[in-house]
Each structure stands twice: as structure tokens, then as C-alpha cells.
Amino acid sequence: MLFTPVLIFNIESCSILFMLMIRLQRVGRRNDPSFRIVITDSRNAPRSGKFIEVVGAYDSKNKKQQFNLERIKYWISKGAKTSATVNNLLIKNKIISGTKIHVSINQNSAVKLAEAVTKSAAKADAIEA
Secondary structure, three states, X not given: OOOOOEEEEEEOOEEEEEOXXXXXXXXXXXXXXXXXXXXXXXXXXXXXXXXXXXXXXXXXXXXXXXXXXXXXXXXXXXXXXXXXXHHXXXXXXXXXXXXXXXXXXXXXXHHHHHHHHXXXXXXXXXXXX
């Protein structure tokens, strides 16, 4: 994934460039996940706690979602990129348009899914023949 630099700070010819991400930051306690949707520098770890602005919240257990539409659109217009999960949430709620990004848990599950699809396709071909 390519990131576009965003101009955040400019004092007389001195400028600092950051690559911004809109992503989830977990804030829930153990076995009760809830997330903030934050604007952060892409170099910060998701669990670092460093962010520029909170633009929403997502409670995965109760499926409650809260978005600050104005600020999300503002940051996207400034070049901020969304994580795959946040992108899918925004598309689902019709905040942005586009196609959803497939988010797999890990590579092993993706490989197993691909194997299952090929096996089912082979069985379908065998039944037709």
C-alpha cells in the first residue's frame, strides 16, 4: 500500500511530512472489545496511544458505530489513508464509496479458504462430468 505525504506543519519554509492513517485503536477491557477510530501517523504502532484526533467509535460486541463524518471527510481530503477494517466500516455506512477490502485473520486461514474453494470447484466439476 502506498502512502501519500500530508503537509501538517509549516513554519516559514520548514515543513514536516507525515503519512496519516485512519485506523482502529482498542480501548475496551479484556473480553469486551471496543475501539476508537483515530487519525494517527502511520509509523505509530496501533497500541502506542499516540493519535492526532478521535473521529469515531466502534463497539464490535454490540455493533454500535459512531462517526464524525465532517472530520473523516476532511482528513481523507488531506490525504489520510484508511485501514482495511475502517475502510469496510465507512463503505458499509455509506460514508465513502468504493469496494470493500478482503480482511483475513492470518495467512493460514486465507490458504485454507483457497484450498476449500478449489476442492469444492473440483467436486462440482466431477459431479457435472
